[in-house]
Amino acid sequence: MLILQTPGDFLAHVGQKLGTSDWFTIEQKHIDDFARNTGDDFWIHTDTERAAREMPGGKTIAHGLFTLALVPLLQRKIFRVEKRGKGLNYGSNKVRYTAPVPVGSRVRLHQTLAAAERSGNGTRITTRCEFEIEGSDKPALVAEFLLLINDE
Numbered sequence: 001m002l003i004l005q006t007p008g009d010f011l012a013h014v015g016q017k018l019g020t021s022d023w024f025t026i027e028q029k030h031i032d033d034f035a036r037n038t039g040d041d042f043w044i045h046t047d048t049e050r051a052a053r054e055m056p057g058g059k060t061i062a063h064g065l066f067t068l069a070l071v072p073l074l075q076r077k078i079f080r081v082e083k084r085g086k087g088l089n090y091g092s093n094k095v096r097y098t099a100p101v102p103v104g105s106r107v108r109l110h111q112t113l114a115a116a117e118r119s120g121n122g123t124r125i126t127t128r129c130e131f132e133i134e135g136s137d138k139p140a141l142v143a144e145f146l147l148l149i150n151d152e
Contacts, residue, residue, distance in 0.1 A: 001019065001077060001078065001079065001080060002018055002019055002078065002079040002080075003079070003080050003082065004079065004080070004081045004082065005081070005082050005083055006081065006082075006083050006084065006151060006152075007081055007084055007122050007123035007125075007149040007150065007151055008118065008123050008151070009081070010113060010116035010123050010125050010149075011116045011117075011118075011123070013113045013116070014113050014114070014115060014116050015112075015113065015114075016112065016113055017110070017111070017112045018078050018079050018111040018112060018113055018127065019077075019078040019079065019110075019111060020078065020108055020109065020110050020111075021074035021075065021077045021078055021108045021109040021110075022074075022077050022108065023106040023107070023108050023134065024070060024073075024074060024106065024107055024108065025104070025105070025106050026062045026101055026102075026103055026104065026105050026106075026107060027103065027104070028048065028060065028103050030062070030066065031045050031046065031060060031061075031062050031063065031066065031103060032046055034062075034063055034065075034066040034069075035063070038063070038065070040063055040065075044060060044061055045060055045061060045062070045063055046060065047060070048060055048103075057102050059102040059103045059104065060102070060103045061100040061101055061102055061103070062100075062101040062102075062103070062105075064095075064097035064141065067097070067101055067107065067131055067140055067141045068092065068095060068141060068143060070107070070109070070131075071109065071129055071143075071145050072089070074108070074109040075109060075111060075127070078109065078111050079111075081149055083151075083152050084149050084150065084151065084152060085121070085122065085149070085150030085151055085152050086149075086150050087147055087148065087149045087150070088147070088148045088150075089145075089146070089147060090124060090146035090147055090148045091146045092143050092144060092145055092146065093126070093143070093144035093146065094142075094143060094144050095141070095142075095143040095144075096141065096142050096143065097140070097141055098138055098139055098140065098141065098142055099133060099136060099138040099139060099140050100140075101131075101133060101140045105133050105134065105140075106133070106134040107131050107132060107133055107134070107140055108131070108132050108134075109129060109130070109131055109132075110129070110130045110131075110132060111127045111128065111129055111130075111145075112127065112128040113125060113126075113127055113128075114126045114127060114128045114144060119148060120150075121150050121151050122148055122149050122150035122151055123148070123149055123151075124146060124147070124148045125146070125147050125148075125149070126144050126145070126146050127144065127145050127146075127147070128142075128143075128144055129141070129142070129143050129144070129145050130142050
C-alpha cells in the first residue's frame with residue numbers, strides 16, 4: 001500500500017502505478033442489491049434461471065456501473081493519505097466496459113496516477129483504473145477516476 005502524508009504528495013507520483021487491490025468476489029447478492037437500489041433490474045443481472053438458459057456461461061452478469069462503483073472500496077487497499085480533509089468523487093472520464101463480469105467472478109483494481117494538480121485547498125488526482133477479472137485476458141472495465149482530496 002502506498003502511504004502518503006498529504007494530498008500534495010501525489011504530485012511526485014504522476015505516471016506511476018499506485019498499486020493493486022485485493023481480490024473481490026462478485027456475488028448475486030451484490031448484483032441484486034445494486035439492481036434494487038438503482039432500478040436496473042434487467043434480467044441479465046437478476047434472473048438466474050433465465051441466465052442459466054440464455055446467457056453465455058449460464059450466469060448473470062454484474063452491472064458495469066456496479067463495477068465502477070467498487071473503485072472507492074478497492075482503492076482503500078491501494079493508497080492512503082495520512083493528513084487530509086474530506087475527499088470528493090469528482091467524476092469519471094473515458095469509462096469503457098470491456099468485458100462482462102459473471103456472478104462468482106473475482107475482480108481486482110489496478111490504479112495508475114495519470115495526473116495530479118493542486119486545486120484550491122487540495123489536490124485533484126486522476127487515476128487510470130483497470131478491473132482485472134481473474135482468469136481473463138480482457139479487463140472488465142477501464143476508466144479514469146477523478147478524486148479531489150482536501151488538505152487538513
